[in-house]
Amino acid sequence: MTTPSASTTAAADDVLLRVSGLGVRFGGIVALDGISFEVRRGQICGLIGPNGAGKTTLFNCLSRIYTPAAGAIVFDGVDLLAQPQHAIAAAGIGRTFQNVALxxxxxxxxxxxxxxxxxxxxxxxxxxxxxxxxxxxxxxxxxxxxxxxxxxxxxxxxxxxxxxxxxxxRKRVEMARALVADPKLLLLDEPAAGLNHEEVDGLRQLILDVRERFHVTVLLVEHHLNLVMRVSDQVVAMNFGRKIADGPPAQVQADPEVVRAYLGTETA
Structure with missing residues (x-):
């Protein structure tokens, strides 16, 4: 019998969120198709993809609004899919919404x-x-x-x-409401929507400040790619419900499949 090394155990403990093979269907439409990724404690992870990629569906699974047909979500060592929806905030997950819910x-x-x-x-x-x-x-x-x-x-x-x-x-109010419960993981759903360039830059600094002051891990869904690439430690790119790239921002931004998803063609 092989005993895990100390470094392996430490690495496992460092993972706050593990999404494995997540699948969601709405009738004949595949919203999520075997999505898997990990987010480590203290990271800011950006989740990007064109409209319809499945980003908000994934957030709704993490919030227990949707129950996936396949796969697993482990949050801080706990099977999240075994938890009722009303227990998610107490478990340590805070969320803002694309359309503000106040x-x-x-x-x-x-x-x-x-x-x-x-x-x-x-x-x-x-x-x-x-x-x-x-x-x-x-x-x-x-x-x-x-x-x-x-x-x-x-x-x-x-x-x-x-x-x-x-x-x-109102988006800032919603972020304050999510943070007041001392979450371990903060889900931000398009926080830059409706903001001007100056406000987006202020939002970037705010997300960094929140991470440092509250020792919170952040999972960010955002169409504003400049913000995502400047604030994230890790970026997960999705398209048609599938993960197409996962890694450091510069690596994901240069990935040919990510370029095709956004522009319809590869750069020269």
């Missing part, structure tokens, strides 16, 4: 505080009698919320209803 009539602060619900433990009776444990928990939620509002430059808008904000600002 409570429009609630304020910025209230929307962010909602994201901490999966980390609260006091029950109905404790809340009804306003026990000290409830007050301590509420103080912690507020402290974390205020810290994130400051980091994402949202403090001045804390009492503003989300419905009155620009699309770009």
């Amino acid at each position: 409570f429009p009539a609630m304020t910025v602060r209230e929307n962010v505080m909602v994201g901490r619900h999966c980390r609260t433990g006091t029950g109905y009776l404790a809340n009804a009698f306003r026990l000290p444990s409830v007050r301590r928990e509420e103080a912690e939620v507020r402290e974390r919320t205020e810290r994130l509002l400051a980091l994402l430059d949202l403090s001045a808008l804390a009492e503003t209803p989300v419905k009155n904000l620009s699309f770009g600002t």
